[in-house]
Amino acid sequence: MGIAMRETFGRTLQLMKDDPRLVVLDADLGSATKSLMFKSVCPQRYIDVGIAEQDMVGTAAGLSVCGMIPIVSTFSVFLVGRALDQIRNTIAYPNLNVKLAGTHAGVSVGYDGASHEAVADLAIMRALPNMTVLCSSDAPETAAMLKTAYNYQGPVYMRISRIGVNDYHDENYKFKIGQGEIICPGTDCSVIATGIMVPEAITAAKLLKKSNISLCVINMPSIKPIDRNLIIRAAKVTGAIVTAEEHNIIGGLGSAVSEVLSTTVPVPMQFVGIKDCYGTSGDYNVLLQAYHLKATDIAAAVKKAITMKNNM
Amino acid sequence: MDITDLTEVSRRIRLDTIKAIYHVKTGHPGGALSIADILAVLYFNELNIDVQNPAWPDRDRFILSKGHGCTSLYAALAEKGFFQKEKLLTLRQYGSILQGHPDMKSTPGLDMSSGSLGQGLSIGNGMALAAKLQNKSYRVYVLLGDGELEEGQIWEAAMTASKYHLDNLIAIIDANGLQINGPTDEVMQVEPIDKKFSAFGWNTIVIDGNAIPQILTALKKVKRVKNKPSVIIAKTIKGKGISYMENNIKWHSGVPNPQEYKTALQELEGEL
Incomplete structure (x- = not known):
C-alpha cells in the first residue's frame, strides 16, 4: 500500500514552500487534510480562518487578485457544499488563479459517514464554467497534479482521497491537464x-x-x-x-x-x-x-x- | 480636492446615475444614491490609484460588496476617467462594459466582481493579507450594505480581519436602513452595528454618511489605528438627492417615469 494521498498532499505543499506567492488556507481541518504540514515549515503563509469555508474561499480570492497563489483545502464535501456560491461567483466567474483541494472525497472517508462523504463534487465543479476539475488516483499522481495545478493559470478543483492505494505511478510520472x-x-x-x-x-x-x-x-x-x-x-x-x-x-x-x-x-x-x-x-x-x-x-x-x- | 469640489463631484455622480438608469430603464437607484458621497470622497480624495495604470500593483483597492449599488460606482469611475461617460448609457445592456452587477473583467478600474451579497469583506481580508505578506503599504476599502450584514459570511470575515490585525483594511457600512422586504430593523435586527463590530475586535466610528466633511474626517482617523481593522458606519439616506426617492423602499430598484425624471434632474441640477 502506498502512502495516503492526503499525506502526499501535505508533503508536496512543504516542498513548494520556497515560492513566495504560495499561501495555504485552512478551515480548521489541517490536521486531517495535512495542510498543517505546510504550517510547520512556513507559518507566515499559512492562514487558518477557523471553521468558516465561505470566508476561506473569499479570502483566497482577495489574495489571488493581489498576486498570491492560494491553495485552499478542506474536506471536499464542505468545500464544494458550503462554499459553492463563493467558488461560483468569486473564483470561477472572475476566473481567478485559486486552487481548491477537496480532500476526503467519496465513501472511502469511512467511519465519518454520509455527512462527510462527497459524492457529487465532480458533478458540481464540472458544471462551473472556467473551472478545471482533476482527480488523483495514487500518491505520485497527487504530487504531480498539485504541482501542475499550481503552475496552471486559472481556477482548479482537485479531488483527493483520504486513503492510500497501491501506487502504480512512480516519481517520474508526468501529469498534464486534459490528458489521460x-x-x-x-x-x-x-x-x-x-x-x-x-x-x-x-x-x-x-x-x-x-x-x-x-x-x-x-x-x-x-x-x-x-x-x-x-x-x-x-x-x-x-x-x-x-x-x-x-x-x-x-x-x-x-x-x-x-x-x-x-x-x-x-x-x-x-x-x-x-x-x-x-x-x-x-x-x-x-x-x-x-x-x-x-x-x-x-x-x-x-x-x-x-x-x-x-x-x- | 476640497469639500466644495467633492460635493460637486457627488452631485455629478448622482446625476449620471439617474441619467443612466432612466436611459436604459433598469437599475437600482436607491442604494446607488446613498453611497454617492462616500464614492466621491474615496475616488477623488482617498484612493491612491492611477487612471493611466488601473492594474498598478501598489494601488489602494476598493470593493463594492453591495454590488447592486454599482451604477454610482460606474459614474464615479467614468468621472475619474477610467472610461468615457457615454458608456454609462450602455448600463446593463448586452455587450456593455457595465454589467448589471460589477464584473472586474469587463469594467476598467474595477478591482473585484460582486453581486452575491456577503462576500466582499472576506475578499478584502485576502487583499489586505496579501499587502502584509508582500510588505506593501496599500489599503483596502470595502463598502457594504447594512442589510448585507445579515449574511453570515460577513461575521466570519469580521473575525478573520481581527485575528490577523488587518489595520490596512477599512470597511464602510452604507447604513441606509432599508432593504428589499422593508426597513432593515424589521426584516432582521442588524443593529447595534457598532457594538457588534466592536465586540469582534474592530475599531468603529459612526458618522453621517452623506456628510462629506464627516467622511473625510473618519477616513483620516481610521488610518491612524494600528493592529486592528476599522469600520465606518455611515448612516445614509437611501435615494439621497432625489426627494421622492429618499427613504422610500420602492426605489431599491426601479425607473422614474418622465415626470419623476424631470423632477430628479431639476433637483440635482438645482443644487448647483
Missing part, C-alpha cells in the same frame, strides 16, 4: 477510471484475463477538460466502454465520457459508481464493497458492456 493515460492496452473493452478506482480497474483487468477478456485500462485524472481524443480512440478500438468512479454516476466521469461518445462514437457503456445515493459509516474497504466499487464490480460491468457490444 493508457495503463494497460486491451481490445475487448476499455475501462476509463479515475481516483481510487484506477487501481481497482487494474485488478479487474487481471481478473478478466483469466476469462480471456482483454481489457484496456485508462486513467482519466483530468475530468475537465477531458481527453476527448483518447476516449474516442478507446471506443473505436474496443467498441465498449465502462467508466469507474468513486462518485455519483450522475454528473461525474461517466457523464463526461458519455457526453463525448454520444456525439462521436456511440458505443455500449456501463457506469460503475455510486448509484445516486449517500454514503454511510464503516470501514472503507467494506464501504467500497457495499457500494459496488471493487474490481469484481468493474469486471461484471465489463462483461455486460461486451455482451451489449456483441448483441448489436
